[in-house]
Amino acid sequence: MTKKSSGEERRDALDPTTADILQELAERDEQRSMTEAERREHKKAKERLKRRVNWDLPVDIKERVQAIADEESVPQSQLAAWLLSRGFESLGQTDDERHEILMPFKSPSSSPRYDFNLSVD
């Protein structure tokens, strides 16, 4: 599997043209009236932001990640990334395989934004 950069992942989450516009706007904003030190700080903060994610997880999964990370003395984010990267392997190799694997866990959603909910049980 080809690993994607965080910039590419953000593009996947957004409409590509909208993402382009946002990137263009962000670059313009950055160039406006900043000292060199501020620019460096800003760049670091931006890099951190690219790696940040805000998801709603079942409480037991969140607690298990916290507990294992504590026991192994590793950051929770890195443990979550480790688990996720291995989780992708269980989704098969093709779009059709993934669709088939996930189908039994899907149920219709009442949200106008999504067609399905996905059960983790």
Place this chain on the structure above:
Amino acid sequence: MMEIMAIANQKGGVGKTTTAVTLAHGLANHGIKTLLIDLDPQGHVAECLGLKKSPGLFQLLVQEIPLEDVVVEARKNLFIVPGDKTTEKVKRYLASGGQSSAKVFEEALNGAPYQVVLFDCAPSYDILHIAALISSNLLLIPTKLDHLATDGVNEILHSAAELKRSGESKISLIAVLPTFFERVTKETSEQLRVLADKFGKLVWPPIPDDVRAREAVAYGQTLWEYATWSACVVGYERRDGTGGVGGYKSTLERIMRALRLESSTHD
């Protein structure tokens, strides 16, 4: 199959009517037989097309005059059910139980010979608005880019979700369409970012703010007639000069792709 799309946002002045008229005429120009229904008592759909306001919706839903006798052919392949202040009476009629609001458009549109029906909803959550959401399979939300933008989108999404949850509607959100986009304004770009973070891929490229959209209304012409070259149609020029971004032309193309509609014109 007839595709029915509601163009809605409970907030006013976000570009709903301009979007509805522009997309409806754009589809019609591609040979797609389109019906645009004005649900706003202001009756601006007719005015945007250079026609007079008239009580079309009242005749259709209260007087129960058949659709084919109520529609006005505004342009080739573009038909409208106009509205005016009598649309207020339609709301009162439906609210008093004159007809089941859930089925009101289903019955009126039954067997109608249109490929696409667009509802231009009023900026309020009233019985007509609900009826439109119930009858539609798609929802397009135009939104201005100010600090209340996300609020407005959330409100209409909650309304749609409630109807979907109760089994009354099968509506799906096709897109959030940012309008009045000003590339040079910090607030506008910040709000585009907020919307994109919240609604992800559903936020389509914005429609640039353009005085020609207002001028076109004054001349009773659509943007496809008055200013096909304007920024709000072709999008704004990229800084590297590689073509336009956003605009109604690309929005129309996206909608045609999403609805699997093919142009029957070849120019």
